[in-house]
Amino acid sequence: MAILVIAEHDNASLKLDTAKVVACAHQIGSDVDLLVAGENCATVAQAAKQLSGVRNVLVADNGAYAHGIAENLGALVVSIANDYQHILASASSLGKDVLPRVAALLDVAQLSEVVEVVSEDTFVRPIYAGSAMATVQSLDAIKVMTVRVSAFDAVSNDGAAAEQSLGGVFTSNVEFVSQTLTESERPDLGAASVVVSGGRAMGSAENFAILEQLADKLGGALGASRAAVDAGYVPNDLQVGQTGKIVAPDLYIAVGISGAIQHLAGMKDSKVIVAINKDPEAPIFQVADYGLEADLFDAVPKLVALL
Amino acid sequence: MKVLVPVKRVVDANVKVRVNADNSNVDTANLKMAINPFCEIAVEEAVRLKEAGIVTEIVVATIGPKAAQEQLRTAMALGADRGIHVETDEALAPLSIAKLLNAIQAQEQAQLILLGKQSIDGDNNQTGQMLAALAGMPQATFASEVKVEGDTVVVTREIDGGLQTLKMPLPAIITTDLRLNEPRYAKLPNIMKAKRKPLETITVDSLGVELKQHQNVLKVTPPAQRKAGVMVASVEELVEKLKNEAKVI
Structure with missing residues (x-):
């Protein structure tokens, strides 16, 4: 069975975090698909296709997905979830926002901040601010999990995945008002050496x-x-x-x-x-x-x- | 309007927990317990909305052992009006908690549900989002500002690298981040008054929700320890070590 990774991006470029989540996915299994949901995100899809060991890049290009609204993105993921045994995203503000919705709608639990893959159904995650590490076996048919990207090394860019377009458009009553991102010349906190x-x-x-x-x-x-x-x-x-x-x-x-x-x-x-x-x-x-x-x-x- | 604030009893944030001898869980016996800090922020926000005349009733709910009533009393001392205690000694997963809260919401019909974004024991960060999905209510997670405008709420959220503002119709679910507010300290007269506020205890079964087991915790182990480092005497020595020993600069 296949693994779905939700790509993270700003509609222009793919975040390095996604390459780390793909690395985690490779430790679980080999058939890894990437979901790129966004608006005018063709360059992101191109970059996603190059990630090593990705089978298909599924592209949902629509205004409904421009700002990562959890209701819209969650419904899109649920609509394709039954093709997968694992659904992964980084434990970013986006992944944390969307994946618990996906899990609840599928009536499965979620594993948060996975730092180690033990087997295809068993994973290690920190609890109590990392004072303890829990080894957890999932009993659910679909394993939904967020991945702590600092625990995985990014895959390389030597892939050549196929691209598929997803037609479904899911909207909601949540309205995007504005977004302000901190402008900084410095590297991103999560990616800096x-x-x-x-x-x-x-x-x-x-x-x-x-x-x-x-x-x-x-x-x-x-x-x-x-x-x-x-x-x-x-x-x-x-x-x-x-x-x-x-x-x-x-x-x-x-x-x-x-x-x-x-x-x-x-x-x-x-x-x-x-x-x-x-x-x-x-x-x-x-x-x-x-x-x-x-x-x-x-x-x-x-x-x-x-x- | 009515606000529902689910809260959780957790080990106090200042207490360091340890793994128990048989590596089956952390040892929480006899540790100081408290209301989860993010839940406390949710209670405070509800109280401020009431003080602003927007909210008329604050209902706090908790799911946990008998002793969790202490946390409901704490929330009522801060300003909540009444409490619902779903008594269980079982440690339930976030999805099960969300299902029970959904059943409570079906009875309470609150216009707003405020929750902490995560509890500091399980560190799951799931319950609010799962409840939103199950209840079919719009969600705004990691809130740093909440403005109720008529039948809608405008929420500013802490996202990676900045802030995002969303607008959604009520009823809605909001999870709180650190900067939303700074919770007040309960005053002694309010602590006394809280003891007399209504607190209803119900069973899990009474909510008529079917719960499943989704996960087995196979073991809980201490994290890998870092090996002891060295103290350097000067900035010069530090730079020398970083260049020649650690080779990171």
């Missing part, structure tokens, strides 16, 4: 400028702890942690972050972790490969100068 994050000890929104310098010097993304978001220093989409972004870059630099379990849940799979903190007892030092006990306002500018 270096992430520089600040916590409550940054003290103010203005002080985040010194972290921006560090991030820019390293070509990295900027992140933050929930404490920094709650204090209003940075917008919520920079939040790394249990209820924010889950990242696993090559280098994660935690500045003025104490290291609450909820924050560690979002970054402890990073390859190398650096912590800079004034408090020698801060729990962040327990997960850091390199810890520096120092005042961040001295250490960070010095670090920028030395890089």
Whole structure:
């Protein structure tokens, strides 16, 4: 039986996350189809066809799918669901919005944030902010799951999938009003190889400028702890942690972050972790490969100068 | 209008849970319990809508053991008007919870259902969306702003990389994100008053919903531990280590 992966994109380009979800799908089985639902999304479909090991790219090109409205996209997925044994999407804001609807309409459970494939019906997922890992066997005929993309390496672009057009148009009474995306020259938090994050000890929104310098010097993304978001220093989409972004870059630099379990849940799979903190007892030092006990306002500018 | 706010009893966010000895689950015995933080935000939003004169009645519901009545009382101390407790000692999956809530909504006919976006124990982030699908109500997940305008609601949502605003007719389902509001602390007189507010206890069977088992948890294990790192004495040493030892810059 086949596997359906819901592609993520902005109608112009395919997100790298999708290549990671395809990698997860390959660990389950070989017949992998991709659903590209959007508006004027032909370039996305082209990119999707090149993902390694994809059989068919199903394209639903209609205004109803332009903004990822969960009702419309969910109904579309349900309309083709019976051809599949597994339905996968990344554990992004889109995947989390749509897939539980799909699962409920199919009367099956959903597995959230899968990090490991044990067999075609058994998967590992974190619970309690990653304090425990649950190995869960699905008893449902169709397994619906979101995939934590930081746990999988993207497939390459050497594929040549066939393209099929889907005719069904599903609409709803939900109206799209507007969307504002943060404009940034920096790489996307989820895709960056270096992430520089600040916590409550940054003290103010203005002080985040010194972290921006560090991030820019390293070509990295900027992140933050929930404490920094709650204090209003940075917008919520920079939040790394249990209820924010889950990242696993090559280098994660935690500045003025104490290291609450909820924050560690979002970054402890990073390859190398650096912590800079004034408090020698801060729990962040327990997960850091390199810890520096120092005042961040001295250490960070010095670090920028030395890089 | 009436608002329904389902809430969940969870291990307090500040408590670190551990896996039990036989790797069958986490050990939650004798841990401090609390109302799930996102559910608390949902209650607060309902109370603010009532204070603004938009909402007339706030009904809180929970599905869980007898002790979960504490969380209903907490919600009523914050301003909810009455509670519904579906008593069960079984740990039900989000889909089963959504089915039971759908049955409650069929009786209550609330115009708005506010839920937390996820509970901090299972970390599933499913119940609100599943309830919306089952109830045939429009959904707005991860809300950071809610504006009721007549028969419609305009919701700003936290999405990856920014914000999205949707408009939908009532009745609707909204799940809350962190920045929607900052919940108040319950005042002592309100805690006392909450004890006298109506709380109805019902059984799962009374809701007439057929529940299935969808998953088996085969084992629960501790996460892989990172090996201990080193403390460096200076920024210079840090840069040297990152360049020559970790080779990441």
